[in-house]
Amino acid sequence: MMIFLWLTALHALRVLSRNRLRTGLTVLGIVVGVGAVIAMVSIGEGAKIAVAERVASMGTNVILILPGAVTTSGVRGGQGGAVTLTTADALELKKRVPLIHEIGWGRRDVLQVVNGHKNWNATVNGISQSYLSIRGWSFVSGGPFTQQDLETAAPVAVLGQTAVDNLFEPGEEPVGTIIRINHVPFRVIGVLAPKGQSAEGRDQDDVIFIPFTTAERKVFGTRFLGAVGALFASTERIEDLDQAVAEIREVLRQRHRLQPDQDDDFIIRTQVDIGKVHEETGQTLTMMLLAIAAVSLLVGGIGIMNVLLVSVTERTKEIGVCMAVGATRQQILIQFLAEAVILSMIGGCLGIVVGMLGVQTTTTLAGWPTIITPETVGAAFVFSLVIGLFFGLYPANKAALLNPIDALRYE
């Protein structure tokens, strides 16, 4: 049986190589289909990982607490419509929620920043000392400000890469320079390593960090001391996030004296939530592209079926001869199935090559991140094989069910 299968495969290859043009045209559909599958999945996977990296760049185990809507006499203010979070909240949370590893806070505003004759509007963040480590920032030169800088509201600043690019000449060393933020002179003490875009597409590097105390007392001004734009808490482990979120909510509701029937006046989000949304978007895209690929594979399969049906008719007499010399129906079936499968496998292999080239080109030309996994290639190959089997079955069965006498007489 093994010998028969092996010889059948060889025979099918010979039959197909006799008619190269027809074979080539037949596999074209499969080539396009498999190529599309490879390209789409690779681009989809690449995009997914890029999103995951961006989410991770914001810190994966970070809990973001934002001021929420305040309902006053039934009128609900919008998000951030009121100052409801303070540094005191942060300190209380740190005390009462042991799962919190670090807690930080910040307030931001877009302000004009001037260095010499250059000016730039950057997001200026007034932050607590732990903020940078919670969000996973690192330095390319200089370093962070100290607890003492915070206590004394020192005029020191840490710059993101985009801010540096826009305020300094190329090659100029920012650390030690004096810049003006909203007319207040600040000494640059550190430059941050670039992080790229956030998951929302915002340039995370277009940023300047200054001590929170300096910000509220000298730059932003404040309605009351300690009001923050956002709190950032981190846990040691990602698995603790949900528990920590629940406890934070409880503590904040108590502190804000919210009745059980009142909505939260704050919003808690984690990067995991944000990441999920992006992953779902990516999956929708991948599924859509896969559907397109499936349609072209279907068309390719129908092409194979069509060519095989013609081939069965053309070779009716041959089939009769084979049956006369002792071919069983199963053997005839296997012979034609082998042709279908080999056709689709040739298409599959060519499609994999075409897909990989396409992916390479996409990466080089469009600069999209792509990832070709062995699973993708394997799945595409198996898929083409299944297409061959499925669409080969009908013509092969037709051949196998021929009556040998009629087949022999067929002209």
Added chain:
Amino acid sequence: MSALVVCEDIWKIYRLGDVEVQALRGIDLLIEEGEFVAIMGASGSGKSTLMNILGCLDHPTRGRYLLRGVDVAGLGANQLAEIRNRQIGFVFQNFNLIPRTSALENVQLPLFYRGMPLRQQRVLAAEALARVGLQGREGHYPSQLSGGQQQRVAIARALVVSPSLLLADEPTGNLDSTSSQEIMDILSRLNKEQGITIILVTHEIDIAAYAKRELVMKDGRIVADRHIARDASSLSVETS
């Protein structure tokens, strides 16, 4: 000698729409091993139908067909295929070689369906080709061979399985007289020297004359069954 083919009251009835066609109407036949039988008769007399049944390509509607004592009627499609593969060799009027496939590979065909290893297939096929005088032409395609040579390839394909029964359906019908003679010489030699049982269908009397026994069919019945003494001088014909 032992009975190779035993037919007992074989009927074959086709339905063509509403019309019932009785192609065979009670065939009784006994052929022993080593016989060389010619079946003659007008077209529509049931010769080909009988050949198809003898070749296990078709089932009789009624009656029993024993091949080497085995009742063929009771066998399934796969067992019939195996009998065709191991016991029966076919030679057709229009050769029925597989186009664009070398002579050697055409002869290998029955062995291929046995799942025989390729090397062994080639050895046996080359031997069979040599037996019909085609050594050196293994690589030729049917289109490169004359009609007579093509028919010899077909004979080699029938021979390669060492069949108990060789069925030839008008093997010279498409050949000129020289080639016909060549083919008939080969068949006679195979019958005489190797004792292969041959059943031959033909229209032509001079072709039938190569056989040792002659059956004449008419309207689905055997109407004459003559044994022919094979010394050319006295053509004594016994009628059964």
